[in-house]
């Protein structure tokens with residue numbers, strides 16, 4: 001009935017949980033939602049004010065497809081300040097979230113028969129976008145034993161003559177793991193020899209809690225200046241998920257290709273959002289530091305609360321706002337058989353929403369978002385422990 005392209009791709013598993021939570025809440029069920037991948041903070045007031053001013057001034061028309069120059073300059077300035085790397089305006093396109101930046105890249109770079117290496121557990125849209133482009137995703141597995149580190153050796157081994165690109169996400173969703181500069185340098189070096197691209201998803205780049213070196217844009221520029229893509233977003237660090245503003249940075253010819261894709265799909269990011277984004281990038285940044293500190297405290301709190309149950313094994317994540325514990329010891333052939341069963345029963349009986357590892361190609365795990373208040377995290381942990389105690393009694 002539909003295209004082969006649609007038959008190949010799966011619907012978003014993370015959005016399915018959101019829909020289920022919505023349904024239960026409409027029935028009046030009190031759910032603690034640790035399933036959603038978005039900040040619980042409000043968008044900072046100065047950013048909202050810039051959008052209101054844009055509306056009042058009548059800044060409500062089409063803009064250039066890639067975004068207004070001032071926004072693209074602000075994105076360049078952010079990378080200069082944060083990483084010491086100088087990008088030009090013609091190397092930037094503003095997109096409807098990081099998701100569209102990555103989708104544009106998939107459409108612009110991948111063909112039927114290409115292989116695209118990425119890592120698992122990982123954010124599902126990366127793999128589905130590769131499939132929508134007609135290419136084959138090749139997942140390199142990372143493991144909790146070493147903090148879900150992406151080993152360059154494993155990526156290099158996955159290269160074949162058909163490898164077209166490697167897509168890397170750091171900090172990673174759902175693991176929170178950071179990719180080491182030296183690993184990315186080796187991957188980029190191999191891509192350079194091979195004529196492949198490296199696409200780097202930095203959508204959580206401002207939400208890093210440990211003092212680890214993470215100048216990945218510089219690594220790409222040094223090793224692969226002609227075939228790199230950096231994508232970023234305001235969704236997570238500025239609590240702007242609904243505004244839809246991200247970007248892709250890459251060689252000018254790549255940006256022109258993205259312009260072609262986007263120009264026939266959505267055109268420019270909403271003009272009002274663009275004004276808000278300029279303010280977010282160039283205005284005061286203390287709001288980001290405050291949110292980051294709050295996430296760090298929540299991460300530590302939730303780790304401590306989960307630690308009361310030894311059968312939940314959890315790595316301390318370096319960034320993003322998720323814990324990704326292994327719950328396989330709580331599964332059994334005659335009870336909850338999979339982490340999807342576990343998440344479903346926890347939602348139904350424990351009234352806590354989490355996302356099953358299956359959504360991230362990692363059965364046996366669940367993802368808990370700690371972008372929730374202290375009270376919600378404490379209540380979620382109480383309910384989770386009660387749910388597990390009831391499982392033990394059953």
Ligand SMILES: Cc1ncc(COP(=O)(O)O)c(C=O)c1O
Nearest residue numbers: 097098099123173203233235246
């Ligand atoms: C790893 C990763 N990349 C990109 C995105 C895209 O977010 P947005 O399109 O809101 O910028 C998300 C959102 O959940 C994500 O987790």
